Amino acid sequence: MKHSFILALCTAVALLPACRNHSAPVATEFKQTEANMTAAAVASDELPLSESEADQAPALPISQKIIKNAVLRFSTSDFEACKKRIADTVKKYGGYIASEKQENTSMQWRNEVAIKVPAATFEQCVESLTGGASGVDEKSITSTDVTEEYVDLDARMKARLAVEQRYVQILQQAKNVKEILEVEAQLKGIREEIESAKGRLQYMDHHVAYSNISLEYYQTFANSDPQSPGFLQRSWLSFKDGWNGLLSFALGILSAWPLIVGIVFIFIFIKRGIGRWKSRKTPANVNL
Structure with a gap:
């Protein structure tokens, strides 16, 4: 009986630490989880390799992530033909027009185009776009390496x-x-960070896969344009400029009609006032 009591007491003492560990709340565990798991995951995405396995394991190649951008600005002698040529060129190299803004005045036609083109055909597309221009005002190409940011x-x-x-x-x-x-x-906080990181990675993937081309082209109709066409067409443009100037002058006069009417009324009022003043000062004729 005495031996049975001692055996039961020893068993209870041995199980006491296990019971205490089992009763620890889950909240204590998850407070330390994030730091431990983050450090382990950043250090390695998989289990660590042995020295022999590390020597035999080939290094995984990291593809470069480069974002290419181009800014083009040139003049053209035929706006509509240039517009069609640009659309055909973009389509030929597998790109698309993301946005377009066209402004037409009597002096100049201008179009601003944002183009997305695959990175593999970026250089060829840029050369084709500027190849048919009358005169290139600006051509700049930049490359941004985001490989390090992407990997991190x-x-x-x-x-x-x-x-x-x-x-x-x-x-x-x-x-x-x-x-x-x-x-x-x-x-919730962790998943928001994950979604934000995914969005940024997708953004970089898209801009790496598709390069940006900011294109601006224009046709100037002013007589002073050094890229103007021949004598006959320049003469017609000069006549057109003169006619437009005359129309602008006439429209300016019409828009100022209230001022003109006011000036006329003031002139008549002053003239009548002067006439009355002179008539008062003139002595009346005396009949003899």
Whole structure:
């Protein structure tokens, strides 16, 4: 009997630490989870390799992420033909026109076009667009390497995904409403960061795959344009400029008719006043 009591007492003492560890709340576990999982995920996306495996494992190539942009500005002698040529060129190289803004005046026609073209055909498209221009005013090409930012953001997103999975496991072990709400609050913040990182990665992928071309072309009809056509057409443009100037002058006079009418009334009023004043000062004729 005495031996049975001692055996039961020893068993209870041995099980006491295990019971205490089992009764620890889930909230204590998830407070340390994010830091541990993030550090582990950033350090390596997989389990660490042994030295022999690390020597034999080939290095994964990292493709460069380069965003290309071009700014083009040139004049043309035939606006409509140039517009059609640009549309055909963009279509030929697999691109598309993202936006277009055209402004037409009596002196100049102008069009601003935002073009998206695959990075593989970017240089050929730029050369074709400027090839048929009358005179190129501006041509600049820039390249931005976002490889480092892309790799860093991708690693951080994978780390957050690993933390998210761990929190999902902790959520399944939650024992009460308080623990559930705390874990869900952490999950919400992590998932927002993941969505933000995904959006940024998609943005960079799209701009790497499709380069940007900001194109502006114009046709000037003023007589002073050094790129104007031949003598006969320049004579016609001069006549047109003179006619437009006359019309502008006539329209200016018409728009100022209230001022003109007011001046006429003031002139008549002053003239009559002067006439009356003179008639008063003139002595009346005396009949003899």
